Amino acid sequence: MSNSIGEKFQITSFGTSHGPAVGAVVDGCPANLQLTAEDIQKELDKRKPGTSSVTTPRKEDDEVFILSGIFEGKTDGTPITGVVFNKNQHSKDYSMLKNTPRPSHGDYGWMAKYGNYDYNGGGRGSGRVTIGHVIGGAIAKKLLKTQNIEIISHVTQIGDIKAEAQDFNSIKENIEKNPVRCADLKAAKQMEELILDKKQEGDSVGGIVETIAVNVPAGLGEPVFERLDGDLARILMNIGAVKGVEIGLGFDVANCTGSQINDEYKIENDAITTKTNNSGGIIGGMSNGMPIVSRIAVKPTPSISKCQNTVDLEKMENKKIEIKGRHDPCICPRVTAVAESSTAIILADHMIRSGFIHPTDLEK
Amino acid sequence: MSNSIGEKFQITSFGTSHGPAVGAVVDGCPANLQLTAEDIQKELDKRKPGTSSVTTPRKEDDEVFILSGIFEGKTDGTPITGVVFNKNQHSKDYSMLKNTPRPSHGDYGWMAKYGNYDYNGGGRGSGRVTIGHVIGGAIAKKLLKTQNIEIISHVTQIGDIKAEAQDFNSIKENIEKNPVRCADLKAAKQMEELILDKKQEGDSVGGIVETIAVNVPAGLGEPVFERLDGDLARILMNIGAVKGVEIGLGFDVANCTGSQINDEYKIENDAITTKTNNSGGIIGGMSNGMPIVSRIAVKPTPSISKCQNTVDLEKMENKKIEIKGRHDPCICPRVTAVAESSTAIILADHMIRSGFIHPTDLEK
Amino acid sequence: MSNSIGEKFQITSFGTSHGPAVGAVVDGCPANLQLTAEDIQKELDKRKPGTSSVTTPRKEDDEVFILSGIFEGKTDGTPITGVVFNKNQHSKDYSMLKNTPRPSHGDYGWMAKYGNYDYNGGGRGSGRVTIGHVIGGAIAKKLLKTQNIEIISHVTQIGDIKAEAQDFNSIKENIEKNPVRCADLKAAKQMEELILDKKQEGDSVGGIVETIAVNVPAGLGEPVFERLDGDLARILMNIGAVKGVEIGLGFDVANCTGSQINDEYKIENDAITTKTNNSGGIIGGMSNGMPIVSRIAVKPTPSISKCQNTVDLEKMENKKIEIKGRHDPCICPRVTAVAESSTAIILADHMIRSGFIHPTDLEK
């Protein structure tokens, strides 16, 4: 089951960058959710390349077709299949990679494992497969919206430039105003410049993406192995370039004491809440009703045009490589759409699993 | 399936801190692995409390009994059940917690979810349930050892004290020489002092635990959703006090360029290897044959004796709480055993799933 | 996951006939179900051997201990572990079987698969492992009872003796009055005699067990792969001696026309019902609100004392075998408890999965 994720709300992803299509089957979405191709297209457009100075100049239409699961404008409880046909494949760019694994790409592990490597643009290892994530995430977001849950991902760091914290509504508004999808507009400008510099040098740069989900009820997740934090960490670490995941204070807890960071309870407006949210909305594996906050460390795109050392797998000898093609100098802005989708998939799954959404019929 | 983890090598954990027993059923271990209760006991003793100045003074024997799965000294392919009967339960310590959720503990989410909370020492949310993890991990480690794979976890930071890096063999040796399980003996001494200070203050402190697995072959894990890094991140984040997980360089990738951190390939002794291991042994979701390196951020134990604010859930009013009982001022040293076990479980599972270990018979 | 069944209500079974214990972990039972060891013991006593003329004279106490999952008399949402320690093992009876597979027993497949066979009384292949099924089934039955669902299994055929049909209440009452657990008391007497004849001859005889579940709501099961009929067929076929499963009319549909057996709808007391129940309560993979009726074909116990041909696996030569030990001449009466439990497990699982029972808290 290597290409599925989720238990009740389940995504099965398929396709490669240079095959006929990429897409996903979304199984377990309850019947009676209003859903159109437009709902999915809107989210896909956020991860689409070729839209700004800081992304790859490849133009891809990425138009989604729904092959199943909708009846008279609503989900009918059957699997929803979304497909994007590949159009813009420059296979000629890649043939020189046949026996030459690109540093810090999955090529070598792939060849060791499958003995049959699609060297065209990374094949199944390409970032293009996250179209499947976004198809699933778009449906999950629509479903969560019926429960008032909203999710937003934004860039908080590129290289050494860090954004100032903003509130949820400012983030929503500001990230649409700049190509970096950073909510601190001043930092965003500097980030954009840094990315363009690295692009100029034939290099790439990393960053951090934060995701916030609000209005999630207390009681999602299980206390031992099907914890909400564990499931979020998995799906976020599964995103291609991610090397770290943290919830709430994250790695800063190492240098704190219990009395400094424990989230004390209080009664507010007849409801239980916490004075602080250092836990990032998850304690003991379960949501506690506070905003769920995660951050991921995104490595610099490994595809760079600078000369690198590698090997020829057939001749078993050392070799140099300069990766041609049109690559993102910084993947963070486009990763926001994938982080948002990934978070939405896990939350939708747990909302159904925990009994907050009826498993088969949204109207029940 | 809220208390199981793993696909082919699967752990089902059970029990609470104050019920009759805790334990685990380990399903999917191939037949013909030599295994005794002693193999498991040895690992359990590493997480046992009451062994040093820096852990809780609670004494627990934690003696494991094997109820099934061994025939004539070897696994027989059937589920292995390990049980530790609870002996040292001071239930009187806990009754005052009945309607009073402890800050940054799972109590509140639990009550919201299950409506029936075992307030005795955290019940299923207690650290004591990790005995199940260690039972599973001990068997996984024995299984991995047959393939020459070794795993070690050690403390690299407590509060603001950071250890210097050591090689694999020094780590193995040095962590047994100090109660903190830190491989840098000078830092270990300072860490111990810091922990005792915090204990004195009725407070607690966080830290970082690193885990290294060596001799893992290339090709474990899948490229999209059943990635090795995602599965590791999940099981590590599932450990009670963990708020962050990183692989390889982790969050440091944010401030790096591709040309700085890409792991270039080279031929060495007729084998393919990388010049650096910034990826921490996993690229594109799959192992690449290099050591697998992860780090987890461990929060300070939320159980502190300092006075804290909380609420009375029945009366719905604010309340103060001072948590009695005997708690670890720093959980990191004992977490090493759990991190090691968790990593072993995932690697054993993927070794079987990827065809490196025969699924039913170790001798095949 | 070879020893678990169920998705939300999940049983993980462990143990062998001659190891220390047999039992099961029952995961996913919602919190707040009143449950005692007595509830489980009552069901175990139904499958207990040594209770009548027609079962094996082996006496086994089969006393269940609950190791986890109950807090103050109610389930707490954590895994429930039930264990029966083995006491009455005559290992001396079995040593001659070491390299000699018994005809129509699993021994040979086991050796081919695991290369390490527990030849003592069948090991994990023994009927004794169904204690785990009954532990799970007892809890499932208690859970279903809160929804007014009742399940009963009874013997409808032994050899060529067939019982007359009875209504649900007569079945419940009559099966307790005879050792064969047949609801037609006249046939029961003949069946008992037939079994004793076969026992006398050192032989065994097969039969049919029917299971009826009433008050199951319409809408359990999924239309394609997680169908209620498919899931029932699987768990029933999984019972050791079963070679056939049918729902409703079963194999008799082959010689019928659509107009003869279609279940026509009608309105009755303002509710929708069907005039007949030839479908056995399941159409299109989903329950339709009518009683769910299944039948299983139970083969004669393969352990017979008559001389049989087999092989010596070590010497690779033909050999004769006479199976000693104390065996059931007809397993059907004891299989009723297992069929009832198996059906209960599947119905409990689907009641939770389909949203009829809250997944975590029975009181919600």
Added chain:
Amino acid sequence: MSNSIGEKFQITSFGTSHGPAVGAVVDGCPANLQLTAEDIQKELDKRKPGTSSVTTPRKEDDEVFILSGIFEGKTDGTPITGVVFNKNQHSKDYSMLKNTPRPSHGDYGWMAKYGNYDYNGGGRGSGRVTIGHVIGGAIAKKLLKTQNIEIISHVTQIGDIKAEAQDFNSIKENIEKNPVRCADLKAAKQMEELILDKKQEGDSVGGIVETIAVNVPAGLGEPVFERLDGDLARILMNIGAVKGVEIGLGFDVANCTGSQINDEYKIENDAITTKTNNSGGIIGGMSNGMPIVSRIAVKPTPSISKCQNTVDLEKMENKKIEIKGRHDPCICPRVTAVAESSTAIILADHMIRSGFIHPTDLEK
């Protein structure tokens, strides 16, 4: 996970009879299997309607397109997606069914469950969704062929007409010579006449389909819950019209003694075999190396043009129904392709799970 089946070799099916498409994602097929659309088309053509006197006159091209998973003529280890676009939908035939459940069809359970019913030709409950099964089965058969395993399904009974037993090669040859896919050509002629009679009467008739798999090694399946017989029973019972499943002697075991039907072992050509195959190739849940033989009871198509009683769900009143449309008077001949595919899927899955086929690379 309601539309997926299989653990390592997994099918996720999607689509409805009157939506844009039906198909399946096949995940877990090892890399390096030679595979073309033609391999799948060949199997789909077997279940295609409109090909003979005894099937529905609906003409459907059912042309399959492969959207992913093939690279340079071979599987690449990534998910294989096969799609058939729907062309021949007469939606006008069905609108009168909107609130009128057809007797012995899934309509009523569907409405109870999902509250949103696709009344066009059965929607997801249509036999047309078995196109997904056959896409999966075609790939499974190709994979099994590399291990010398062959599977064939044939009709053994229609109404009261029973076929004489034939050997494996005769079955393969003869079923292609008649529209009923019965290997006894004399019986086949009578079956054809019976079906045409029933068609004339606006009625339908049931039957039995047998499936035989040869060259399956000993050791597939697990002894308790993931048994090969249980998994086969499930997938076969999951086929729309099936009401019974048996393995080997099936229900005939009820009237047999152990000494009559136990399969005794013997040495033959230095190999272990059994004198008889009453067990149908599976004992104790595991294959024993003998041919695997199953039979399914297929009910008469519930769609008949004769007048039937039903209800109007909106008005809650009794009503008459005459089902128009073009239906199969006997579904058995077309079910053979689905039974064959279903069996192939389970065997392929267990061949990988049991270590007979490498999970990722067929050439390993």
